[in-house]
Amino acid sequence: MTTINPSECIFCRILNGRAPGSFVYQDDFTAAFMDIRQPVPYRVLVVPRAHVETVYDLDAAQAEALFRTTVQVARAVKAASGCEGLNLFQNNGPLAGQDVPHVHMHILPRYPGDALQPSLKSFAQAMGLPMPDRAELDRMAAELRASLA
Ligand code: 5GP
């Protein structure tokens, strides 16, 4: 699915050298570069080279390459930053807070006392909600399992 022209995509422009990017890693299928916003140091984005808008649109090879690169870069970020931990996440679609329509993994180092990102706040708030009972969890698990092809 492509709803925008890749020539207008900021991440495609970075990948093609038509906009500035601070690259951490590049191979034939993926690239990692510094996020332009650094509320905490060493915040990195990992992307497929192809203009793919959301995780739903990744093929198996792209998905594998994206996660493999993310893990490699995450190790490097942890070693370089001395952070206590990392969040690996991606916002999928506008309702989930995806601003750039080119799928990207966020590598977000966490340091003692740093603030929660807005995109993580709703998750933290959800942690305060009552838990569904086991039968409901089982029902959802079975539904997801059935749809795995
Ligand atoms: P999203 O909100 O789509 O999950 O994440 C988009 C990310 O891209 C944000 O963290 C934002 O700071 C970053 N970003 C937006 N424009 C640019 C840019 O021109 N260069 C770089 N390096 N990062 C960008």
Ligand code: ZN
């Ligand atoms: Zn793109």
